Amino acid sequence: MGKQKTKDVMPVNWRIDAVCAAAQKAGKGYAKFVAEDLSADPDLYQRILDEFREAFLLKREWEAERVRRAAKERVKAKGKKRGSSTETLL
Structure with a gap:
């Protein structure tokens, strides 16, 4: 269930960016990192x-x-344009 929850919260492009960043950190290309590191350690x-x-x-x-x-x-700006009539009522 925890894995599914992550997918619901985080968009696909962020998941791809996460793996790209990890591959870069490991000093490998994306495909090599996915094939070697991720397949060896699913966690x-x-x-x-x-x-x-x-x-x-x-x-x-x-x-x-x-x-x-x-x-x-924006609400403050609208109040100032109206002559501060809303502020005097409050």
């Missing part, structure tokens, strides 16, 4: 995905916070 793929999943979730959290802040700024 390695899951460890790579777990590491990248954390980074993906952090990035998604930061993006959500950025969007919230931008929305808050």
